[in-house]
Amino acid sequence: MPAPARPRGPKPTRMDPDQILDAALAVFAREGLHAASLRAIARQAGCDPALIYYHFDSKEAMFAALLARRFPPIRQELGRLAEETGERPTALRLWEAIRILHRHLKDDPGIRSLIRGEIVRGAEGLSDLIKEQIRPIALSIRQLLAEGVARGDLRAEVQPSLTTFFLVRMELEILDLVPTVLPRVLDLPPGDAVANGLATWFDLYWRGIARDPSMPLPPLPRLDA
Amino acid sequence: MPAPARPRGPKPTRMDPDQILDAALAVFAREGLHAASLRAIARQAGCDPALIYYHFDSKEAMFAALLARRFPPIRQELGRLAEETGERPTALRLWEAIRILHRHLKDDPGIRSLIRGEIVRGAEGLSDLIKEQIRPIALSIRQLLAEGVARGDLRAEVQPSLTTFFLVRMELEILDLVPTVLPRVLDLPPGDAVANGLATWFDLYWRGIARDPSMPLPPLPRLDA
DNA sequence: CCCATGATTCAACATCTGTTGAATTGGAGT
DNA sequence: ACTCCAATTCAACAGATGTTGAATCATGGG
Incomplete structure (x- = not known):
C-alpha cells in the first residue's frame, strides 16, 4: 500500500498562456533559441515544465505562437x-x-x-x-x-x-x-x-x-x- | 571471471589533429557551434570521441585551435x-x-x-x-x-x-x-x-x-x- | 453537496551531452 | 625479441533535454 499525500494541485492564480510566451521570449533573449530549455522557460514563468505541454503542443508550436503574436x-x-x-x-x-x-x-x-x-x-x-x-x-x-x-x-x-x-x-x-x-x-x-x-x-x-x-x-x- | 577479448587498438592510419579540426569545422558549418556535438565531430572524422580528448583538452580548446589556425x-x-x-x-x-x-x-x-x-x-x-x-x-x-x-x-x-x-x-x-x-x-x-x-x-x-x-x-x- | 472538468504537478522515460578511466594495440628503440 | 610509450577504443558516468502518463487539486454547475 503506497502512502502518497503530497501537495500537488494548481497554483492559486491561473496561468495565462501569454505569460508563458513572455517567459519564453525572455529566456530566448538571453540564452538563444537553441540553448533555451523548457525547464528554464518554466522556471522563468514560475510553473512546471509539463504545464507548457498543456498549453502548447511542443516547443516548436510555442515558437510559432511567438511569431504569430509579433x-x-x-x-x-x-x-x-x-x-x-x-x-x-x-x-x-x-x-x-x-x-x-x-x-x-x-x-x-x-x-x-x-x-x-x-x-x-x-x-x-x-x-x-x-x-x-x-x-x-x-x-x-x-x-x-x-x-x-x-x-x-x-x-x-x-x-x-x-x-x-x-x-x-x-x-x-x-x-x-x-x-x-x-x-x-x-x-x-x-x-x-x-x-x-x-x-x-x-x-x-x-x-x-x-x-x-x-x-x-x-x-x-x-x-x- | 569475465571473458573480455574485443578488438580495440588503434586504427592502422594515425590521425592528424588537423584532420579532427577539419571535421570540427565541417560539423560547425552545418550544425552551428552550439549544436555541434563531439560525437558528431568524431563521426565525421572517423574516430572515437575520446580521441578528441587525447589531442585537445576540451571542446573549447578545440575551438581555440580552430581560431588560431585561421x-x-x-x-x-x-x-x-x-x-x-x-x-x-x-x-x-x-x-x-x-x-x-x-x-x-x-x-x-x-x-x-x-x-x-x-x-x-x-x-x-x-x-x-x-x-x-x-x-x-x-x-x-x-x-x-x-x-x-x-x-x-x-x-x-x-x-x-x-x-x-x-x-x-x-x-x-x-x-x-x-x-x-x-x-x-x-x-x-x-x-x-x-x-x-x-x-x-x-x-x-x-x-x-x-x-x-x-x-x-x-x-x-x-x-x- | 457532489461531481465533472479544466488546470496544474510529480515522477519517470529515453536520449543526448561533455568528459573520464581503464583497457588495448601498434610500432619504435634497443 | 622485448619493452615501453604514444595512440586509440570501450564503457560508463553524471547531468540536461524534450516529452508523456498518471495523479492531484480547484472550482463552477447542477
Whole structure:
C-alpha cells in the first residue's frame, strides 16, 4: 500500500498562456533559441515544465505562437506604408520603414535573436514559419525602393532586392551588436549607440542609393514615436 | 571471471589533429557551434570521441585551435595593408580589405558561423578568445578609414568605428545570407550572387562615405586572386 | 453537496551531452 | 625479441533535454 499525500494541485492564480510566451521570449533573449530549455522557460514563468505541454503542443508550436503574436502588426504597418499613395518623398518613406521596424523590435531581443538564429543557419534552417512571416515585410520594403527608382528619386542602377537586404539586415545588426560588441572591439563609447548608429547608417545608405547624393536629407523624425 | 577479448587498438592510419579540426569545422558549418556535438565531430572524422580528448583538452580548446589556425594570416595581411605608405587611393585600399576578408573566409562557412554564433550571443557570449582574434582586424580597417578622412578622400563626418562595423558585418552577411536567404525571401536569382552582392555593396558604401560621391569608383580588381 | 472538468504537478522515460578511466594495440628503440 | 610509450577504443558516468502518463487539486454547475 503506497502512502502518497503530497501537495500537488494548481497554483492559486491561473496561468495565462501569454505569460508563458513572455517567459519564453525572455529566456530566448538571453540564452538563444537553441540553448533555451523548457525547464528554464518554466522556471522563468514560475510553473512546471509539463504545464507548457498543456498549453502548447511542443516547443516548436510555442515558437510559432511567438511569431504569430509579433509579426502581423509589423506586416500591417509596413503594408500600409507601401500602399500609401501620398507625396511623401522617398527618403522619408524609407526612414519611416526603419522607424516601424525599430519600434516593434527594439524591446524584443528575444524575437531578434530568434530570427537571426534561425535565418543564419542557412537554407534548410530557415523554417518556413519564419520565411512566411518575413517575406511580406521584405516585399513591402522592396516595393518602396522600386517606386523610388521609378520616381527618379533613386539611382537607376539600384537593385531593389539587394538594397532591401542591406537595409533590413543592418537595422537588426545595429540593434543587437552596436551596443554590445562595438564598445568591446572598437572602443566606441556606448551612450546613445543605437540611435546614433541607425542615423549614421541611414545617412550612408541614402547617399548610396540616392540619385543626387549631394542633396542633404530632409529633417528626419526621431526614431521613437 | 569475465571473458573480455574485443578488438580495440588503434586504427592502422594515425590521425592528424588537423584532420579532427577539419571535421570540427565541417560539423560547425552545418550544425552551428552550439549544436555541434563531439560525437558528431568524431563521426565525421572517423574516430572515437575520446580521441578528441587525447589531442585537445576540451571542446573549447578545440575551438581555440580552430581560431588560431585561421585568423593570424588575415591579421597579417590586413596589418600590412594598413601600414602601407604608398599612394594607393582610399577606395582601392578599402576594396583590398574586402578582398582579403573574402579570400580567407569565402570557403570557410564553419569559421563564419562560428564567429557569428558567438558574437551574436551578445556581450558575455563574445568569448575573449574571439575578441582577441577579431580586434586587430577591426582596428586595421578603422585605421584605413581614419586615414581616408585625414587625406580628405572621405567625408569629414565619417565615424571610423561605425563605418568599420558596417563594412565588416555586411561582408559576412553577404557571404552567408545572400546566396541562401535572398532567393527564398526576395526571389533573387542565385547566379553570381555573392560577387554581385559584394560589388553592389561596396558601390553603395563608397558613395556613402566618399567626400565626392559623384566621382565614380576606379576600376576594381576582381574579388579572387 | 457532489461531481465533472479544466488546470496544474510529480515522477519517470529515453536520449543526448561533455568528459573520464581503464583497457588495448601498434610500432619504435634497443 | 622485448619493452615501453604514444595512440586509440570501450564503457560508463553524471547531468540536461524534450516529452508523456498518471495523479492531484480547484472550482463552477447542477
